[in-house]
Amino acid sequence: MIKSIQELEEIRKKALEELEFRKQQGEGIRIVVGMATCGIAAGARPVMLKFVEEIQKRNLKNVTVVQTGCIGLCKYEPIVEVYEPNKEKVTYVKMTPEKVSKVVAEHIVNGKPVYEYTIGYEENKEANK
């Protein structure tokens, strides 16, 4: 299955450099995607992969994307939580791959959460219906 051991060796070298960089940077941003039955059915998989892809594309070495189980708010799935060190958690709801691009550009890169995608905005909207 492995095309060439040499190729993987090179990846290993690159990977070790990435690891070293992460260690030096200390705690980074953590993006958590809800991936229980409700999340999956609502489209969490393309959302999570879009995060991975954007982060790779922009070479953001200090950001990790992980998955979790049911967050407990199934009607708002796919749900994504962004944890930044020393900041309050931001919860994004009804995420789509298109929304991910904006969240990465504005929130992850520039530090400005996208309010219209947050749970607070969504709940306000519903309360005012």
Added chain:
Amino acid sequence: MNELSLYILDLVQNSIEAGATFVKIEIVEDLENDIFLISIEDNGRGIPKELINEVTNPFYTTRKTRKVGLGLALASQLAKDCNGKLIIDSSENGTKVKIKLQHSHIDRPPIGNIVDTLLLLVCGTPDVDFVYVHRAGKKEFVFDTNKLKSVLGEGVPLNLPSVQEFIKEELSKGLSNLFGGANFND
């Protein structure tokens, strides 16, 4: 859920929740006997005997966040819809879930984007070892994270971007070969 790959993603999450450190996913497409078989085997803590008949009930779940659990309930419905069956074999050494479907059944969902499913599982839970075996007719594709880990060495997790990219390519290529060049990456 409209893809078998999403059912797989969902059921493997059960294995991870059950503390598995090893998960084997096997797909057998047996056209001669018109069978599409999905099998997920783990070394998690297993399902207690007294609950084994409960797990396909949507109103049974071990989760704390809400009162329904749909994973195995949906899988069981899928089997019923496609003239097949769901078989659960569990002990304290692990669980094996088999979904047997009629390959040609009109209601059988397509496998869908299995590359994305595997990529998420492998990279999203780098501490779990995965083996993926996909047989279609006489052809076979095997993906084993242990092989990757043995070359990458200790301390290099599989979720680093450069490693992820490599894994994605390996999976796409392998599956594409299995189906004579079909693209599995959309």
